[in-house]
Amino acid sequence: MYYRRTLTEAQINQQLLGTVLTTPLWWIVLVSLLGIVVAGAVGAVGWMINQGLGVTGLRQPVFWGFFITNFIFWVGISHAGVMISAILRLSQAEWRRPMVRAAETMTVFALMASLAMPLVHAGRPWRIFYWVFPYDWARGIWPDVRSPLVWDPIAITTYLTSSMLFVYTALIPDLAIIRDRSTGWRRSVYGALSLGWHGNPRQWKIQGFAGILLSALILPVFVSVHSIVSWDFSVSLVPSWHVTIFAPYFVIGAVHSGVSAVVTLMIIMRKLYKLENFIWEEHIDALARLLMVVALAWMFLFWLDLVFALWLREEQEITVWMLRMFEPPWSWLFFLFFMFSFVIPVPLWMFRRVRRSFTWMLWTSLLVNFGMFLERFLIIVPALMRKGPQTFTYATYRPSPVEFTIIFGTIALVCFLLLIFSKFFPLIPLWEEKEGQLLIDHVKVGNVYVPALVKEH
Amino acid sequence: MATQTKPQSATDRSTAFKWSMVIDLDRCTGCEACVVACQSENNVPINEESAFIEGRAFEWIRLERYWEGEWPDIKARFIPVLCQHCENAPCEPVCPVYATYHNNEGLNVQVYNRCVGTRYCGANCPYHARQFNFWEPVWPEDLRHQLNPDVTVRTRGVMEKCSMCIQRIRRATRSKTPSDIPDGAFNPACVQACPTSAMTFGNLNNPESKVSKLQNDERRYHMFEHLGTAPTTLYLKQVDTHGA
Structure with a gap:
């Protein structure tokens, strides 16, 4: 990675803490607009709980629709966190520095959005705690551990807890910086949060060690979370869900959508917070290269999924795939999904000019996530529509305005929470940037000086 | 697969019963008397036209009509479809709250109070x-x-399905020794209402019962046997005696 601009520590502090120490007007406007959308979605949920799930487009046999699609979508987005902060940290990719915290924070909020979905989806959300907590102490009725719906909350709360720890551990040195620059009650709050950080060598050593340890511990979660979510489908009897390839297919798909979401977030952040000195073309370029690898792996697994379906030559399996691929409107959605999440962006990313253009990368990464939402939708709905050989039970599904409102509400919620977070904490870790600046040195290769990373002087 | 548990003693309730139904499609005329009987016995909500248009009609037992063959060699067929009370039921292990489970009388039962409405069981049931x-x-x-x-009125947000008229089973077998209950002494509403006696209900653990004897009928088949759900409901297929 090429570090072109050298900033002093004072400059880094000033530029990255700008959002925390001042409140720009656009921030207030944006937060209120997003707040209105979130409030609208909360209202929609309230209306749905009051009226019954009849206000959704769900009907027999399509018992799962937009809410479960959205649940998987947000769990997918959350995979950015582990990919960027844990895997890139362990592999010592220097270009991770400006994106680790934003990716991890997005992970936390995306997981919150995804956890809300099964609650909204349930028929009796007011009794939902029996689902995750022991149902009836007195009679000894416990949640059924055979059910993937019990594995899901375990996997996701594990991921949420570890992600929050991760964000917090990396936040401590920055909290101390804010503490030193604020007064009054803010100072005491930040002081308490920074756990007495003074930046002495011992504290740095412990903090660095905790970061590496958490990265390593979070790695199994990387594989497990979306595998477990995919088992919601794999363990069922529904044709085209009942496949063994789903776990790796979902995990790679999640990384595809998650890393794309990080690209989107980075570009928007750069524009909104004027982080031109920290997020460069090279960072987005590196993310796009990573995305190409991930997208190809994902396409390979998608292809395997299709081949397995055809290989079996099982009638019902083929019926589902025929519906998905050739019957409108599903064929149109399938076409859009295929174009948006693979055919359009991946060849474009092969061009250096596209990879280094913020505009191109913003739109292609948004396309990928739109396509990935469609992918999850196409996995769930057509399969349920054709799950049995009884032609007389065939039905269709059309999401209702209430469902659309709730989906947009979750998108607004994640953006809203990210904006709120950015008001209180810097979105780019100050100490990571400073560490990056310290480690940089120019190495003479032949006649030119090449910027390189020097761990030891 | 289904392992038939033999009663250890005539008084041991835990293994005394294994309720089952046999539906003879040769006798079924598609009159839907069973549907109406079930509707009124089990407090199943009334389906108005709008319920069918919405695709949310309630039928614990429904009569499905389908066509066999291509025109002009086409035949209209009827099949009553109800919960098959599978021995290896796909709906049971996916429920996180044990709202549906297999009881020791061979029935797949639904506990409305436990149901939180994840609808996973509904998504996973191949019989709809x-x-x-x-x-x-x-x-x-x-x-x-x-x-x-005798039957709970279900509330919004829960799953429901055929219970094999468990209220009638309970009433008939309560405080009686299994050997005191003669075969055919009581029937679910659908069986009772069937004018052509196409449906038979009884105890599979009683080798003398009608359903036990019909298990070996040469026309027998289980619905979607290839899925391995091991239904206890048995169908006897229709045989054309005229034409062919």
């Missing part, structure tokens, strides 16, 4: 036997007094 209460069920004013007091 499960119905979900999308709305709070409402009965017309003049039909409120016909509700069966």
Whole structure:
């Protein structure tokens, strides 16, 4: 990675803490607009709980629709966190520095959005705690551990807890910086949060060690979370869900959508917070290269999924795939999904000019996530529509305005929470940037000086 | 696969019963008397036209009509479809709260109070036997007094399905030794209402019962046997005696 601009520590502090120490007007406007959308979605949920799930487009046999699609979508987005902060940290990719915290924070909020979905989806959300907590102490009725719906909350709360720890551990040195620059009650709050950080060598050593340890511990979660979510489908009897390839297919798909979401977030952040000195073309370029690898792996697994379906030559399996691929409107959605999440962006990313253009990368990464939402939708709905050989039970599904409102509400919620977070904490870790600046040195290769990373002087 | 448990003693309730139904499609005329009987016995909400248009009609037992062959060699067929009370039921292990489980009388039972409405069981049932209460069920004013007091009226947000008229089973077998209950002493509403006696109900653990004897009928088949759900409901296929 090429570090072109050298900033002093004072400059880094000033530029990255700008959002925390001042409140720009656009921030207030944006937060209120997003707040209105979130409030609208909360209202929609309230209306749905009051009226019954009849206000959704769900009907027999399509018992799962937009809410479960959205649940998987947000769990997918959350995979950015582990990919960027844990895997890139362990592999010592220097270009991770400006994106680790934003990716991890997005992970936390995306997981919150995804956890809300099964609650909204349930028929009796007011009794939902029996689902995750022991149902009836007195009679000894416990949640059924055979059910993937019990594995899901375990996997996701594990991921949420570890992600929050991760964000917090990396936040401590920055909290101390804010503490030193604020007064009054803010100072005491930040002081308490920074756990007495003074930046002495011992504290740095412990903090660095905790970061590496958490990265390593979070790695199994990387594989497990979306595998477990995919088992919601794999363990069922529904044709085209009942496949063994789903776990790796979902995990790679999640990384595809998650890393794309990080690209989107980075570009928007750069524009909104004027982080031109920290997020460069090279960072987005590196993310796009990573995305190409991930997208190809994902396409390979998608292809395997299709081949397995055809290989079996099982009638019902083929019926589902025929519906998905050739019957409108599903064929149109399938076409859009295929174009948006693979055919359009991946060849474009092969061009250096596209990879280094913020505009191109913003739109292609948004396309990928739109396509990935469609992918999850196409996995769930057509399969349920054709799950049995009884032609007389065939039905269709059309999401209702209430469902659309709730989906947009979750998108607004994640953006809203990210904006709120950015008001209180810097979105780019100050100490990571400073560490990056310290480690940089120019190495003479032949006649030119090449910027390189020097761990030891 | 289904392992038939033999009663250890005539008084041991835990293994005394394994309820089963046999449906002879040769006798079925598609009159839907079973559907009406079930509707009134089990407090199943009344389906108005709008319920069918919405795709949310409630039928614990439904009569499906389908066509066999191509025109002009086409035949209309009827098949009553209800919960198959699978021995290896796909709906059971996926429920996180044990709202549906297999009881020791061979029935797949639904506990409405436990149900939180994840609808996973409904998504996983290949027979489409499960119905979900999308709305709070409402009965017309003049039909409120016909509700069966033996059966719970389900609330909004829970799954429901054929219970094999468990209220009748309980009433008939309560405080009786299994050997005191003669075969055919009581029947679920659908079986009772069937004018052509196409449906037979009984105890599979009693080797003398009608259902036990019909298990070896040469026309027997289970619905979607290839899925391995091991249904206890058995169908006897229709045989064409005229034409062919």
